[in-house]
Amino acid sequence: MGRRGEARRQLTRSAEAVSRTVEATWRIEAAKIIAALSRYVGDFGLAEDLAQEAVAEALRQWPESGVPSNPAAWVTTVAKRRAIDNWRRRDRLDDRVAMIASEMEIAQNAAVDEPPWDPDTIDDDVLRLIFISCHPVLGREAQLALTLRVVGGLTSEQVARAFLVPVSTIQQRIVRAKKKLAAAQVPFELPPAEDRAERLSSVLGVLYLMFSEGHVAASGPDWMRPELAMDALRLTRVTAGLLPGEPEVHGLVALMASTAARFPARVRPDGRPILLADQNRARWDRSLIHLGERSLRTALALREARGAYTVQAQIAAVHAEATDVASTDWTRIAVLYSDLNRAAPSPVTELNRAIAIAEADGPLAGLRVVDELAASGALATFHLIPSVRGELLSRLGRAEEARAEFERAADLATNEREREVLRAKARRPAGP
Amino acid sequence: MKFMLIMRAVDQAAVDAFEKTDFEEIIAAMGKYNESMINAGVLADGAGLSDASEGAVVDFSEDDPVVTDGPYGELRELFNGFWIVDVSSQEEAIEWAKRAPLGAGSQIEVRRVTGPEDFPQDNEWIQKEQEWVAEGKLAGN
Numbered sequence: 001m002g003r004r005g006e007a008r009r010q011l012t013r014s015a016e017a018v019s020r021t022v023e024a025t026w027r028i029e030a031a032k033i034i035a036a037l038s039r040y041v042g043d044f045g046l047a048e049d050l051a052q053e054a055v056a057e058a059l060r061q062w063p064e065s066g067v068p069s070n071p072a073a074w075v076t077t078v079a080k081r082r083a084i085d086n087w088r089r090r091d092r093l094d095d096r097v098a099m100i101a102s103e104m105e106i107a108q109n110a111a112v113d114e115p116p117w118d119p120d121t122i123d124d125d126v127l128r129l130i131f132i133s134c135h136p137v138l139g140r141e142a143q144l145a146l147t148l149r150v151v152g153g154l155t156s157e158q159v160a161r162a163f164l165v166p167v168s169t170i171q172q173r174i175v176r177a178k179k180k181l182a183a184a185q186v187p188f189e190l191p192p193a194e195d196r197a198e199r200l201s202s203v204l205g206v207l208y209l210m211f212s213e214g215h216v217a218a219s220g221p222d223w224m225r226p227e228l229a230m231d232a233l234r235l236t237r238v239t240a241g242l243l244p245g246e247p248e249v250h251g252l253v254a255l256m257a258s259t260a261a262r263f264p265a266r267v268r269p270d271g272r273p274i275l276l277a278d279q280n281r282a283r284w285d286r287s288l289i290h291l292g293e294r295s296l297r298t299a300l301a302l303r304e305a306r307g308a309y310t311v312q313a314q315i316a317a318v319h320a321e322a323t324d325v326a327s328t329d330w331t332r333i334a335v336l337y338s339d340l341n342r343a344a345p346s347p348v349t350e351l352n353r354a355i356a357i358a359e360a361d362g363p364l365a366g367l368r369v370v371d372e373l374a375a376s377g378a379l380a381t382f383h384l385i386p387s388v389r390g391e392l393l394s395r396l397g398r399a400e401e402a403r404a405e406f407e408r409a410a411d412l413a414t415n416e417r418e419r420e421v422l423r424a425k426a427r428r429p430a431g432p
Numbered sequence: 433m434k435f436m437l438i439m440r441a442v443d444q445a446a447v448d449a450f451e452k453t454d455f456e457e458i459i460a461a462m463g464k465y466n467e468s469m470i471n472a473g474v475l476a477d478g479a480g481l482s483d484a485s486e487g488a489v490v491d492f493s494e495d496d497p498v499v500t501d502g503p504y505g506e507l508r509e510l511f512n513g514f515w516i517v518d519v520s521s522q523e524e525a526i527e528w529a530k531r532a533p534l535g536a537g538s539q540i541e542v543r544r545v546t547g548p549e550d551f552p553q554d555n556e557w558i559q560k561e562q563e564w565v566a567e568g569k570l571a572g573n
Contacts, residue, residue: 020521020523021523021526021527023521023523023524024519024520024521024523024524024526024527025527027519027520027524028472028524028527028528227520230518230520231520233473234472234473234474235473236473237470237471237472237473238471238472238473241470241471241473242471264547287476287477287516287518288476291476
């Protein structure tokens with residue numbers, strides 16, 4: 001026991017070590033703490049404020065007192081105490097405060113290793129938290145910031161790093177988002193049955209965007225920000241655990257896991273990207289591939305009509321099954337892109353179908369689909385159309401046309417790493 | 433990043449406690465713990481090991497490897513199982529380890545699973561190897 005105590009003190013002595021422990025605890029428990037507090041005080045925004053203040057208090061106290069044996073209970077208790085202090089200051093000592101006070105006394109008498117929330121309602125409360133963070137009254141940026149901080153337990157600093165914006169920008173987004181929710185009088189509850197499908201699709205949209213933003217960074221110096229993508233996967237798994245009967249949640253987990261499985265093979269040590277054709281598949285993350293397979297099976301077993309995420313997961317699974325690009329079943333992939341275009345029509349999907357057709361039936365067949373798409377005027381400012389045209393023209397030996405397309409693509413691309421790759425392609429000699 | 437949580441019995445107390453507790457109770461506690469990590473989206477893998485007395489040891493101290501039957505060595509070496517968690521920091525891995533349903537005499541060692549970023553980047557051969565790996569010239573990892 002003596003040795004154990006000594007080790008604990010050693011690990012928690014410095015303020016820096018404490019702050020890392022607080023961050024880790026917060027990632028694990030934030031959603032439950034805020035969800036439980038929201039139920040107690042009946043107000044999501046206030047609950048979030050109180051929880052943040054309690055965490056700040058932990059950062060002040062724990063370097064002296066040591067990390068408590070149940071950090072989540074400590075933070076929750078401090079937050080509740082602050083709620084009562086606030087009310088007292090405002091001279092509004094009412095029944096609810098009295099109730100919380102008596103609950104606190106009961107809680108303090110209870111065993112310290114008991115969770116500080118009601119195990120029967122906490123899952124529902126966390127689900128409420130997910131729905132409110134992704135509420136349609138909020139803009140996408142606010143939904144992302146709020147979901148990462150409240151459900152994901154990231155600090156504002158971490159969220160700011162993930163989106164390459166100043167911390168103050170994130171803090172403002174959070175404050176404004178909470179004000180907007182309050183102004184719209186959004187209740188802390190699960191969406192009513194008639195709104196459920198739409199609200200769920202809003203949640204999945206936020207998680208998908210979070211993942212994509214980490215997967216192919218839309219701007220900035222890095223090809224990808226894997227931490228953000230992994231947070232998106234983690235939060236989607238959390239959502240799947242809370243909504244086990246929703247096929248598209250599992251479809252989204254499957255899609256993210258199969259895609260994330262390739263991350264270790266996607267970047268060279270110096271940060272330059274490696275294209276799918278050149279990736280060493282031995283470096284793909286096996287445990288994520290298995291998670292993808294399991295989740296896809298679950299999604300397919302739940303419902304016959306597949307949603308867009310499930311179809312995309314199927315496409316990712318076909319890629320994962322192949323040992324290399326040549327042995328990939330491109331005909332199947334082209335069919336799946338047609339399916340996807342029915343589930344969620346999009347010119348990007350059509351472009352992907354063109355790539356699959358080019359692999360299955362040759363570059364000329366693919367080029368025809370791309371040209372039709374270009375003629376439709378869709379994606380006129382998107383670098384991928386000239387990029388794909390350049391690739392197909394190059395394979396057809398039409399070097400000058402290919403070079404011009406790659407140059408055009410490089411001018412349109414917003415990611416610097418991607419632009420470099422396109423410039424390099426413009427310089428290289430044509431060939432299959 | 434991934435961490436392996438290595439579960440060990442380091443003291444007779446752990447063995448005694450295990451023998452005294454209802455096996456179903458242990459399974460239920462472990463199941464709950466595993467479920468909490470699955471629901472938090474962090475559990476990547478895990479396995480338990482059968483009793484050390486059923487195992488064997490290959491020892492390289494002599495010129496030729498010497499094989500002995502278990503149980504082997506001191507109790508503190510008993511490695512009973514592991515989890516692999518995919519988390520953001522060592523502290524988070526430690527926080528998960530602290531939640532394991534274990535008692536006196538048990539220990540969890542928290543070790544990071546290495547990746548390509550662990551190789552010294554200034555070594556010529558390591559650089560070459562990374563390029564080979566990146567370009568798919570090596571069949572394995």
